[in-house]
Amino acid sequence: VQLQASGGGLVQAGGSLRLSCAASGYNVSYYVMGWFRQAPGQEREFAAAITRSGGSAFYADSVKGRFTISRDNAKNTLYLQMNSLKSEDTAVYYCAAKFSRSGFVSRNPGQYDYWGQGTLVTVSS
Numbered sequence: 001v002q003l004q005a006s007g008g009g010l011v012q013a014g015g016s017l018r019l020s021c022a023a024s025g026y027n028v029s030y031y032v033m034g035w036f037r038q039a040p041g042q043e044r045e046f047a048a049a050i051t052r053s054g055g056s057a058f059y060a061d062s063v064k065g066r067f068t069i070s071r072d073n074a075k076n077t078l079y080l081q082m083n084s085l086k087s088e089d090t091a092v093y094y095c096a097a098k099f100s101r102s103g104f105v106s107r108n109p110g111q112y113d114y115w116g117q118g119t120l121v122t123v124s125s
Helices: none
Strands: 002-006 009-012 017-024 031-038 045-050 057-059 067-072 077-082 091-099 119-124
Touching (some): 002 091, 017 031, 017 091, 017 119, 045 077, 057 067, 077 091
Parallel strands (some): 009 119
Antiparallel strands (some): 002 017, 031 045, 031 091, 091 119
16 A cells, blocks of 8 residues: 655745645545644644545644645545645645544544655745
8 A cells, every 4th residue: 555645845825736645555435534744843733634435524723724635536546735825834744544444534643544755845935
């Protein structure tokens, strides 16, 4: 099972980026998926997560209204559309997958089974 995140880069405050996470080796439709981020010197934190079908999404208060998580199970791909970016959004962003028979969506990074390598997002003010 592998997750490959991409789409990070340097953007000015107020700009937008779209992150992608391609999964291989398994069918993502059995997994809850999420995006987490880690700023320098800080712990990894929850940003957004989405149910197995993509019908419901959950967000950290800090990104709600600016970020949109989505998934395309046919393409085995997870996305994170980030708008109105702020300097405090600067971090390495990680995608993650959690096998879930119940469909329960967790905000706890310790409960996720697989992780991508991370993609750096830098927002200049």
